[in-house]
Amino acid sequence: MRRVRAAAVGAVTVSLVLTAAACGGGSSSGGGGSNDSPKTLTYWASNQGATVEVDKKVLRPELDRFEKQTGIKVKLEVVPWSDLLNRILTATTSGQGPDVLNIGNTWSASLQATGALLPWDAKNFARIGGKDRFVDSALGSTGAQGQDPAAVPLYSMSYALYYNKKMFAAAGISKPPATWAELVADGKKLSKDGKWGLGAEGSNPSENIHHAFVFAKQHGADFFTADGKPDFTGDGVVSAVKQYVDLMAKDRIIAPGNAEYAQNQSVSDFAKGKNAMLLWQGASANLASQGMSQDAYGIAPVPVQSGTPGTGTNVNSMVAGINLAVFKNTDNLDGATKFVKFMTSDAEQKILNTAYSSIPPVRTAQSQAAFNTPANAVLKETLAASAAALPQVADESQFETAIGTAVKNLFADAAAGRPVTTASVKAELEKAQQQMPKK
Incomplete structure (x- = not known):
């Protein structure tokens, strides 16, 4: 979506x-x-x-x-x-x-x-x-x-990694990252002179839930049990959400100002050369409408934890x-x-x-x-x-809003310099779970 x-x-x-x-x-x-x-x-x-x-x-x-x-x-x-x-x-x-x-x-x-x-x-x-x-x-x-x-x-649609060819070449990076460790390493090389390695839309719950879902799948975790009950605070989910927010909080490859970004703002920054990488669904038409030539960027699969085939789950997009x-x-x-x-x-x-x-x-x-x-x-x-596919459960829309907002709050903490810890991530996810309809 x-x-x-x-x-x-x-x-x-x-x-x-x-x-x-x-x-x-x-x-x-x-x-x-x-x-x-x-x-x-x-x-x-x-x-x-x-x-x-x-x-x-x-x-x-x-x-x-x-x-x-x-x-x-x-x-x-x-x-x-x-x-x-x-x-x-x-x-x-x-x-x-x-x-x-x-x-x-x-x-x-x-x-x-x-x-x-x-x-x-x-x-x-x-x-x-x-x-x-x-x-x-x-x-x-x-x-x-x-x-x-x-x-x-x-x-x-599916998510892909869009990367600025000129910025990659200037940083001496010859190919797009295939793992998150590579993305972080490349992002650090690219985050300089007022430009950043990766864009995000921290105040856009819809984008937040999509990325949180993919990271969770890569950690072998699900947000719901087999019988459809919410399970937002398991170790895999907590680690997944923390890894995503840490791209700003710890790795510092996402600008703190992105914590306030809403729909399409990360695409606009990428088109303007402010960010070297973008995680997005079918962005080509959007980028073209903002004046970015298709020759200026490459498209690669979203990174996974350990490469392909590697270990772990290599889901890298929601459907x-x-x-x-x-x-x-x-x-x-x-x-x-x-x-x-x-x-x-x-x-x-x-x-x-x-x-x-x-x-x-x-x-x-x-x-x-x-x-x-x-x-x-x-x-x-x-x-x-x-x-x-995201969970096809009756409370799915509530789930998206609750988790997307939890990630929004964590990005706000990161932007403000407040620690984003395992405990603080789990606390936000617990609040999100409490918002779900009681069975």
């Missing part, structure tokens, strides 16, 4: 603080979709580009193409990640929202548990060409196991991506499913995933030449071989 992408930063207990008016659009008669006419749909798109305006420029021509083909007009709203989850949850409780919406794929099970989304059973999949059109890794993040998916894959969901009580189910079919068609998959530097989750689209570039090879190989 995004961007990746993957979780919102607002609180998930929206019924306490938000009202139905926050949704905008939707039906005033209690229905879930826009009921202006059967020829109208409301679509909430997530912010995938460098700005909301970039997304509008990408999407509007395609929505106009859909209207020309079907006669159905699409009212578009691009929703920033900081608002998206709260907006969706408000819509699920109020019954007022869009007909079709983007969701971070990691939220699928949580939103599925609300009962508000259309289940994609065999009949509904048949209306868009069949379930077997989609790759298995993308389908793995569409809802809880054993249940019909709550959404359809739209964009697939990132965006899913397309339909509100079950839409007044225009036929139009909504036609829209999903359109957006997941081979032609649209090529256009949209090219625009966002993502990988099509549709098999036939993914095999097109446009997605077989050297840069995409890293992303595709990661998705196929070394990415893991």
